[in-house]
Amino acid sequence: MFEEADVGARLHQLGLSKPILMEALKVGLLQRMNCSPLLPATFPGQAQWAYTVEGLRLQLCAKGWLQESHQNLPVTIAPDESFAIVVYTGDDHTGRRGGFPSNKASKGLKTQQAILRNNRTGELFPDTLPAPQEVAEDVLKTWVLLYHLDATNPQHPVLRAELSYPSSFDEALGKIMDWEERIILDEIDLSDDAIAVKPYNDELDVPLDVPVRRKTA
Numbered sequence: 001m002f003e004e005a006d007v008g009a010r011l012h013q014l015g016l017s018k019p020i021l022m023e024a025l026k027v028g029l030l031q032r033m034n035c036s037p038l039l040p041a042t043f044p045g046q047a048q049w050a051y052t053v054e055g056l057r058l059q060l061c062a063k064g065w066l067q068e069s070h071q072n073l074p075v076t077i078a079p080d081e082s083f084a085i086v087v088y089t090g091d092d093h094t095g096r097r098g099g100f101p102s103n104k105a106s107k108g109l110k111t112q113q114a115i116l117r118n119n120r121t122g123e124l125f126p127d128t129l130p131a132p133q134e135v136a137e138d139v140l141k142t143w144v145l146l147y148h149l150d151a152t153n154p155q156h157p158v159l160r161a162e163l164s165y166p167s168s169f170d171e172a173l174g175k176i177m178d179w180e181e182r183i184i185l186d187e188i189d190l191s192d193d194a195i196a197v198k199p200y201n202d203e204l205d206v207p208l209d210v211p212v213r214r215k216t217a
Helices: 004-013 018-033 043-063 109-119 132-137
Strands: 066-070 073-077 083-089 141-150 158-170 175-184
Touching: 004 018, 004 175, 018 043, 018 141, 018 158, 043 066, 043 073, 043 083, 043 141
Parallel strands: 083 141
Antiparallel strands: 066 073, 073 083, 141 158, 158 175
16 A cells, blocks of 8 residues: 555556546546436436546546446556556445455456456466466456545545555455555545435446457557
């Protein structure tokens, strides 16, 4: 895990910056806040997720990043095609330095495949992975922009987030269990919008997968 002073440097190595990620998160939040209370209870969370993805892509695609969809999973790919970013809702540990965050909703085989591919541990579950040469050459590493809206204190709701690289998955629980790297982002204070964040439901059924694709010449 990176100290706050090192976050900017590590993000720069990835071709990213804190303002880019924070802006994407704020775009998603704004769309959530604009949702009418007459909408279905699950929609504000869906809108937040979708517009966070769009907010990220609007900035990165202008810098040469690629955007693709793999089995309904929106993937944003670095210009050199060495890694990808997906956006996911996280649990209450998200963005906490002493926490052990995971994806909020239980996931299945696709998440397992993603973690195994990140770790290059195809020998553990060979039936779930592509051919060895594909794992070595054509599988994109996948970072997760994980966020959690914490409204447990109605007077002081906050959004916590991190950009992290998963390394361990519990097949029975359908949960990411560990991370090789965690880059904690600044907390967003939503005290001025305390009423707007309730009620909410962020149980999104969005697959987490790692695309296998040939690099362009």
